Amino acid sequence: MQILSPFFREAGAGPGVVCLHSNASSSSQWRGLMDRLAPQFHVLAADSFGAGKSPTWPTDRKVALRDEVALLEPVLALAGDPMVLVGHSYGAAIALVAAIVHPQRVRALALYEPTLFAVLDAETPPPNAADGIRSAVAGAGAALDQGNPSEAARCFIDYWMGAGAWKHTPDARKGPIEGSMVNVRNWARALLTEPTPLAAFAAMRVPVLYMTGKKSPDSSLGVARLLKRTLPDVQVVEFDSLGHMGPVTHPEIVNDAICRFLKSLS
Structure with a gap:
């Protein structure tokens, strides 16, 4: 079996911090945070399957979040134990599963709206708060089937960032998003x-910074509702002016919160 390795960025020296990006993004979204943390931490930011310069999604099986964790193993090894995991959206969901898979290796988690939608369906079968993302994915998939990646991107980006967001996305960013x-x-x-059942997260014995944006969609806020009351050691920060893509649209605000959290661990 072919051994796959992710692309990752690396900076600094000190305790390990691994940063995991959102969908339709890549490790580059964490460059600002890496610059801020590098004087005190060994910071690594990895590309997930099909993102940036990492391997494409395997076609011989259905890839799960634990496969994403396995892909990250070389990065986790370089970070050293115990490490802090920082994640946004899909990357935050990977971070949560990584903490379940490797409980002794994770020191803390800093998460911005993990999109672990399965916990919503486990609580209440559809219709539920995950219906919005299901609809957006269906629309994006239909557009792809018609050979229209721009329309697929519009369905996806407008769901997460609001109607008209794709239209106002800079042209330089549109190509990579369409490709993703x-x-x-x-x-x-x-x-x-x-x-992974919701109850498993109640057994996590690490501090968690859980960040949300008040302007985010029901799906990610629904996941937040469940996880915030389940995680035993959680610090919640809600940004009144931000939405789900806060770490991308307003990185300085989110990075400030992450830096304060990491300082509190020392």
Whole structure:
């Protein structure tokens, strides 16, 4: 079996911090945070399957979040134990599963709206708060089937950032986002079928910074509702002016909160 390795960025020296990006993004979204943390931490930011320069999604099996954790193993090894995991959206969901898989290796978690939609379906079968993302993925998938990646990107980006967001996305960013849409059904399947039960997160004995934006969609806020009351050692920060893509649209605000959290651990 071919051994796959992710692309990752690396900076600094000190305790390990691993940063995991959102869907339709890449490790580059963490460059500002890496610059801020590098004087005190060994910071690594990795590309997930099909993102940036990492391997494409395997076609011989249905990839789950634990496969994403396995892909990250070389990065986790370089970070050293125990490490802090920082994640946004899909990356935050991977971070949560990594903490379940490797409980002794994770020191703390800083999460911005993990999109672990499976916990919503486990609580209440559809219709529920995950219906909005299901609809967006269906629309994006239909557009891809018609050979229209731009329309697929519009369905996805406008869901997360509000109607008209794709139209106002800078042209330089549109190409990579359109290219990432080939993975949209894979992302959704991994997040909607993740088998880890909500109760498993009640056993996590690490501090968690859980960040949300008040302007975010019901799906990610629904996941937040469940996880915030389940995680035993959680510090909640809600940003009144931000939405789900806060770490991308307003990185300085989110990075400030992450830096304060990491300082509190020392």
